[in-house]
Amino acid sequence: MMAPADDIDRIMAVMQAAFDPAYGEAWSRRQVEDALLVGNCHYRIAEVLEEPAGFTLSRYGFEEEELLLIAVSPDFRRRGIGETLLRDCKADAKLRGARQLLLEMRSDNLAVHLYRQSGFVEIGARKNYYRTPSGARLDAITFACPL
Template sequence: MQPDDHIDLMMAVMATAFDPAFGEAWNRRQVEDALLLGNCHYGLAMAGVNCAGFYLARNGFGEVELLLLAVNPLHRRSGYARQLLQDLAAFAHERNAERLLLEMRDGNPAEHLYRQFGFEVIGTRKNYYQRPDGSRGDAITFAKPLV
């Protein structure tokens, strides 16, 4: 498969995985532009010939930041998100990263998964996200040490 095919798979998952009311899904151009920068990487979790999920991450100085993690709702609770996080940690370890980072909206149901995987809260951005009802919600920053 060519990378364009992989982006097609990612976009198909993105279309099903993110609640449109929050506006968190990226469009194809955003994904392509991120990958063109050279410091972004992605991983796919396949379920046979179908893509169950993906991650998109950015390499930094001693850190790897998880930008997106998405699993098709038909494949949730099947271990794909954990597999993707393990793949991301292995990728970060290969690059001698000292920690993984991620930021999510307060109330995101994935928080339980991230905490189980060893992520801990390191900061909060007050009123960063707009909720569907027009109110504001915090962004929570998490880190997982790798050393």
């Protein structure tokens, strides 16, 4: 089932504000729409005074949920929105039958503290997976959180 167009608009507004274009991590509108058409992808939007502040996009598969994207607009950071989105994503995943929540991120991502505080532990790495704006390569780190 496709998400309502205004929800996709909210997700895209946060995506454009939150992701540094130099890394190419932001998804296109089409990628978000296609993911949500599959049926096993789910999203949650956080709003502050009816303004989109953050979102999660995750995919459920046999007893696992993967957090594909989480973002908080820079104007709304450091207000607990990321923590709330993670907590709600974990609760939703558990209701769907997931036993763990997985995520992957750049090794230099400052959100690592949020993930660790939220119960995620490092379970793997992909060497030289991301490219920085200067051309340097960074590892991707895979985390898991038991539910």
